[in-house]
Amino acid sequence: MIISFLISIISGAIHSGTPLLYATLSETVGERTGIVNLGLEGIMLIGAVVGFTTTVQTGNPLLGVLAAALAGGLFNMVFGFLVITRRANQLASGLALMFCGVGLSAMIGASFIGSRIQGLNEVRIPLFSDIPIVGRMFFNYDILVYSAIPVAVLVWWLMFRTRWGLGLRAVGENPTAAFAAGKNPHRLQYQALFIAGILGGIAGAHLSLAIAKTWAEWMTAGRGFIAVALVIFSKWHPLRAIAGALLFGGAISLQLQMQARGVPVSSFLLDMLPYVLSLVVLAIWSGARRHATPGSLGRVFQGTE
Amino acid sequence: MNKAFLQIGFHHQWVASAIRFVGLFVLALVFFALILLVFGKNPLRAYADIFSATLGSAYGFSEVAVKMIPLILTALAVALPSRIWLINVGGEGQLFIGALFATWGAVNFTNLPVWLLLPWIGILGFIGGGLWGAISGYLRVRGWASETISTLLMNYVAILLVNFFVFGPWKDPESANYPQSAPFPDAAILPSFFGTRIHLGIVLAIVGLILFHFVLSRTRWGLEMRAIGVNQEAARRNGISTNRYIILLMLIGGGAAGVAGMGEVSAIHGQLRPSLSPGLGYTGFLISWMAGGHPIGIVAAAFLLSVITAGGDILQMTHRIPAAGVHILMALILFVVLARPAGKKGGK
Numbered sequence: 108m109i110i111s112f113l114i115s116i117i118s119g120a121i122h123s124g125t126p127l128l129y130a131t132l133s134e135t136v137g138e139r140t141g142i143v144n145l146g147l148e149g150i151m152l153i154g155a156v157v158g159f160t161t162t163v164q165t166g167n168p169l170l171g172v173l174a175a176a177l178a179g180g181l182f183n184m185v186f187g188f189l190v191i192t193r194r195a196n197q198l199a200s201g202l203a204l205m206f207c208g209v210g211l212s213a214m215i216g217a218s219f220i221g222s223r224i225q226g227l228n229e230v231r232i233p234l235f236s237d238i239p240i241v242g243r244m245f246f247n248y249d250i251l252v253y254s255a256i257p258v259a260v261l262v263w264w265l266m267f268r269t270r271w272g273l274g275l276r277a278v279g280e281n282p283t284a285a286f287a288a289g290k291n292p293h294r295l296q297y298q299a300l301f302i303a304g305i306l307g308g309i310a311g312a313h314l315s316l317a318i319a320k321t322w323a324e325w326m327t328a329g330r331g332f333i334a335v336a337l338v339i340f341s342k343w344h345p346l347r348a349i350a351g352a353l354l355f356g357g358a359i360s361l362q363l364q365m366q367a368r369g370v371p372v373s374s375f376l377l378d379m380l381p382y383v384l385s386l387v388v389l390a391i392w393s394g395a396r397r398h399a400t401p402g403s404l405g406r407v408f409q410g411t412e
Numbered sequence: 413m414n415k416a417f418l419q420i421g422f423h424h425q426w427v428a429s430a431i432r433f434v435g436l437f438v439l440a441l442v443f444f445a446l447i448l449l450v451f452g453k454n455p456l457r458a459y460a461d462i463f464s465a466t467l468g469s470a471y472g473f474s475e476v477a478v479k480m481i482p483l484i485l486t487a488l489a490v491a492l493p494s495r496i497w498l499i500n501v502g503g504e505g506q507l508f509i510g511a512l513f514a515t516w517g518a519v520n521f522t523n524l525p526v527w528l529l530l531p532w533i534g535i536l537g538f539i540g541g542g543l544w545g546a547i548s549g550y551l552r553v554r555g556w557a558s559e560t561i562s563t564l565l566m567n568y569v570a571i572l573l574v575n576f577f578v579f580g581p582w583k584d585p586e587s588a589n590y591p592q593s594a595p596f597p598d599a600a601i602l603p604s605f606f607g608t609r610i611h612l613g614i615v616l617a618i619v620g621l622i623l624f625h626f627v628l629s630r631t632r633w634g635l636e637m638r639a640i641g642v643n644q645e646a647a648r649r650n651g652i653s654t655n656r657y658i659i660l661l662m663l664i665g666g667g668a669a670g671v672a673g674m675g676e677v678s679a680i681h682g683q684l685r686p687s688l689s690p691g692l693g694y695t696g697f698l699i700s701w702m703a704g705g706h707p708i709g710i711v712a713a714a715f716l717l718s719v720i721t722a723g724g725d726i727l728q729m730t731h732r733i734p735a736a737g738v739h740i741l742m743a744l745i746l747f748v749v750l751a752r753p754a755g756k757k758g759g760k
Contacts, residue, residue, distance in 0.1 A: 145560070145564070185747070188751070189747065189750050189751055193750065193751040193752075195750035195751060196750065198499050198560055199701050199746065199750060200747075200750050202501065202694075202697065202698075202746075203698075203743045203746040203747055203750065204743070206694070206698070206739045206740075206742055206743035206746070207739070207740055207743035207744070207747070209736055209739045210736050210737050210738065210739030210740035210741075210742075210743060211447075211740055213734040213735075213736035213737055213739070214447075214451055214733065214734060214736075214737050214740070217732075217733075217734045324734065324736055325736075328568070329564075329565070329567075329568045332561065332564045332565055333565070335561055336557075336561055336565065339561075373576050373579070373580055375572045375573070375575045375576035375579065375580075376572070376576055378572050379568075379569050379572050379573075382565045382566070382568045382569050382572075383569060385565050386551070386557060386562055386565055386566070389551075389556060389557040389561070389562070390551065390554075390556035390557060393554075393555050393556045393557065
C-alpha cells in the first residue's frame with residue numbers, strides 16, 4: 108500500500124515535472140542573456156495547441172512535438188523584436204505575449220476541443236522496464252520524459268562549456284563589456300530567445316500530448332509563471348533546475364494522488380499547493396539568489412551611442 | 413504673442429499625441445484583421461458587428477460604460493503602484509478576494525439597513541483586495557519575492573480560494589447544483605441608474621480617478637512618490653521611507669481592485685460565482701500601461717478595451733470566435749504601443 112503510493116508519487120513527480128523542467132530551461136536560457144520573459148505561459152500554450160492540432164491531423168505525435176518546438180521558437184521572436192530591437196519594457200512585453208498566446212491558442216484550438224489522440228505513448232525499455240518496482244518507477248515513460256535530463260545537460264554544456272555560451276552569459280552580465288569584447292549582444296539575445304521558445308514549445312507539447320492528451324483553453328494554468336519562480340530557485344543553473352522541477356512535479360503529483368485516493372480535503376485547496384510552494388521557496392531562497400542573478404537582468408543593451 | 417504661440421504649441425502637441433495613438437490603434441486593427449482572415453473569418457463584418465453592438469445603440473453604449481467601471485478600478489490598481497516602479501499584475505486575484513470579502517459581509521449581515529450595509533461591503537471589498545495586494549508588498553519589502561511574480565502566482569490562489577468557498581462551505585443549498593453563494597439581499601445590491609446596468613460603482617471609479625490625480629499632483633505624498641520614482645536612493649537619504657510606500661501603495665491599489673470585485677459581485681452577478689471576472693484584472697494592467705498611468709488616458713483606454721471586451725461577446729455569439737480571441741487584439745494594441753519609436757516612451 109505504502110509502496111504503491113510512493114511509486115505513484117515518484118512516477119507522477121517525474122511525469123508532471125517534465126514540462127516544468129523544459130519551461131524552466133527555457134526561462135533560464137533567456138534570463139542568462141538578461142531577458143525576463145513572462146510570456147513563457149503564452150509560448151507554452153502555443154506549443155500545446157500546435158502540438159495537439161498537428162498530431163490530430165497527421166496522427167504522428169513526434170511531428171506534433173517538432174511543430175510545437177518550431178512554433179514556440181517563432182512565437183518568441185515577436186517578444187524578441189519588442190525587447191531587443193524596440194527596447195520595450197520586458198515585463199509588459201512578456202505579459203502582452205502571454206495575452207497573445209492565450210487568444211491565439213484559443214482560436215487555433217477552437218475546432219479541436221474534444222478531439223482525442225493517442226498522444227505520446229510510454230516507451231518501454233527492454234529488460235529495464237521489467238524490473239519489479241524500479242521498472243515501473245523509472246523506465247515507463249514517454250520519449251519527452253527520457254529526453255528531459257539529457258536536454259538539461261545539453262543546455263548546461265552549451266551555456267557553460269562553449270564559447271557561444273560564454274558570450275551569452277557575458278551579455279547577460281554586462282552587455283557593454285561583451286560588445287567591447289567583440290560580441291554582438293543583439294544577435295546572441297535573439298539566438299537565446301529562439302532556443303528558449305523551442306524549449307517552451309516542447310514544454311507545452313508535453314502537457315497536451317503526453318499528460319492531458321487533449322486540448323483545453325489555458326490548460327497551462329500558470330505553469331509558465333511557476334517556471335519563472337523555479338529559475339530563481341535553481342539559481343539560473345540548468346542542472347539545478349532538474350531538482351526544482353522534480354520538487355514541484357512532486358507537489359503536483361502529491362495533490363493528484365490525494366484527490367485520487369479521496370483524502371477529505373477540498374481539491375481547490377490542494378490545487379493551491381504548487382503556487383503557494385513557489386512563493387515559500389522564493390522567500391526561503393531569497394538570501395542566496397543575490398550573487399547568482401545575471402547582472403543586466405531586466406535591462407536592455409542600449410547600444411554604444 | 414508669445415503666450416498665444418505657447419498655447420498653439422501645447423495644443424499641437426496634444427493633437428499630435430492623439431493622432432499618433434489613433435494611428436497605432438488602426439495598425440493593431442489591421443494586424444487583427446489579417447489574423448481573422450487567416451482563420452477564415454470576415455474582419456470587416458466582425459468590426460461592423462462590434463461597432464453596431466457597442467456604440468450603435470444607447471443600450472450597447474450603456475453596456476460599454478458598465479464594463480468600464482471595474483476596468484478603471486483595476487487600471488488604478490496597477491497605475492498607483494507603478495508610480496514607484498512596482499508592477500502589480502495581481503489585479504485579477506485582488507478583485508476576486510475583494511468580491512469574496514464583500515460576499516461574506518452581504519450574506520452574514522442581512523439585517524443591516526441599506527445605508528449601512530452598502531458602505532460595509534464596500535469597505536470589506538477594499539480590505540480584502542488591499543490585504544491581498546499588501547502581502548505582495550510585504551514580500552517585496554522583506555526582499556523575499558518580487559511583486560511581479562508574487563502577484564501573478566497569488567492570482568491563481570485567489571481564484572482557487574473563491575472556488576473553494578462557492579463549491580464548498582458557502583454553496584447556496586437552494587441553487588440546484590450550481591457553484592454559487594446565496595444571493596445578495598436587496599439591501600446589498602448597488603443601485604443602478606437610468607434603467608441600465610450602470611451602477612453606483614461608476615461614482616467610486618470616478619472618485620478613485622480624481623483622488624489618484626489629486627494625491628499625485630497636489631500633495632506631499634505625490635511629491636514623495638515622485639521622488640522615489642526618480643531616484644530611490646536619494647529619496648531614502650531625504651528621509652522618505654520607501655518600504656512604507658511599497659506596502660501602502662500595494663494595499664491601496666489592491667483595495668481599488670477589491671472594490672471593483674465588490675461592484676461586480678453586488679451589482680452585476682448578485683451572488684458570488686467562479687465566473688466573476690473574464691480577466692478584468694489583466695485587462696486593467698493593459699489599460700494602465702497604454703495610458704502611461706495618466707488619469708484621462710486611463711478613461712480613454714478603459715473605454716477602448718470595454719468596447720473590445722464587449723465585442724468579444726459579440727464575436728463569440730455571431731462569428732463563433734472563442735471569447736478569448738479578443739485577447740489577441742488587446743495584445744496587438746499593447747505590442748504596437750510598446751514597439752512605437754522611442755523618445756516619447758515613459759520610464760526605462
